[in-house]
Amino acid sequence: MAGLPEHLLRRSAEARAKAEGRDVEEILAEMKGEAPAPEAAAPAPVAPAQPAATPAATAPAPASATGGVRDIATESAATGVPEALLQRAMEGRARKEGKPVPTMAAAPAATAAPVAAAPAPAAAAPPAIPDGVTTQRLLTVVKAGAIQQVKSSPADKVNVWPHLLAIEFVALMVVMAGLIIFSVFVDAPLLEFANFNEQPNPSKAPWYFLGLQELLSYFDPQVAGVIIPTFGVIGLAMIPYVDKNPAVRPSDRKLAIMIFSFFLFGAAILTTYGSFFRGPGFNFSFPWVDGIFFDF
């Protein structure tokens, strides 16, 4: 307890004295290391009915340093974990292993564990917490990492303000300016009033569907209009679950890049073809010969 200010130690000692019903000075001395604080002495006043030798507390912990029998009280004193939690953990473990559940008050004979000695405490444990003391109960410990990445490996970081925000602001201004200037000079198309009786030739879908429309001239509508787009979208959505390669460096994921690029370029070519190389009747035409049949 070296280095702690006296008044903090005292406050802590007072609190503990109140909780354990002991003398402040005694605890204070103990904290400062002046009086020997016997390991087993600490929990004893808390729960008189379960002295250090509580037999039920025999977790057959094979990995335990003591090599076998350990009891709750000493373990609690050694690790600082509250006894109630240790008890619960042990019960849980016993339940999982199919052993009878040991309870503090129950006869230890019921547990088949290698009990050293000591008779069962006959009475149920009285409430270990004196009146007027508020305690808190640890409900559960939630491990992080399920949704949230909490790995805090040191990283080279910069402040969003001003570094990122400045860049975003400039990007935004550039695009805005570009869009305004373009809009000043190029008007959005507006053809004649919609006429149900007069279909323009050719009729084209919006440009982002022209790849599909192009496919329509090769395949059955069921295939080009339904199967390919449906599988396309599902396939796209499944990429992360199919591509199990953890690498991100392009040189380590050549196959994935090749496949994706194949479809990307395929779509781009089909779209360009459908946009600019299809004339009346959706027949092939050179844009520089027959003109462009395309509107945004």
Added chain:
Amino acid sequence: MANGNGRVGLKERLSQAGDHIRSSEVWTSIFRPGSPFRYGYTDSPRNRSYVIMNNVLYHLHPVKVKRHAVRLSYTLCLGGLSFFLFILLTITGIFLMFYYRPTSPQAYLDIQALSTDVAFGQLVRNMHRWGAHLMVLTVFLHMARVFYHGAYKPPREFNWVVGIVLLLLTLLLSFTGYLLPWDQLALWAVTVGSNMGAYAPVVGDQVSFALIGGVQITPDTLLRWYVLHVLFLPFIIVIFMAVHFWRVRKDGGISGPL
């Protein structure tokens, strides 16, 4: 405080008035600690954190990001630009809504009037149209950049799927808007486009019936697509964008470096 002839100059008066306003309660209540607009702002590491932390931007940006993430060459700003274009389209779209009635033939007449009778009408319509095409493009390119960076790999798998939904919604937004001018281009592009959907087995007819409100496009379709375009789809896409941005941060910020 006083200049040569013992009187308080205009410049001092202005700066005093400025200080006075900026230290007033109203001003202080608007600009939270760390805001560069706040009285007595200094450029310190702490204030640089506060700028974000005490700002509504904290919903979008963390206080710090990995150094490589601010390099323009990493994200090319494509996701951010898609979002910015969406905002721009919302603003210009609201402007257009003041002048547009989704009935036939009024819709066409309104669009026509926009370019002749309304101040900046043609410009705003152009911005809305070109911005929409640009957004489809930036969303596509954003998807490609995410792919080539392998940025969809764990833990970002689900955000990729959210992204696909955003892509589809973006296309739908663009497509529903395409019909609204109610001219030959709109009518027949949408006819061709939605005919493709009608080939779907089993549900094809029902889908196209529900979408265009009949067996073929009619003036009723106009109202239906108008509502989808200005209300329903934006509402849905905003929700998915919120999830998308939230996941970008919860998945540990931007991916990389390569």
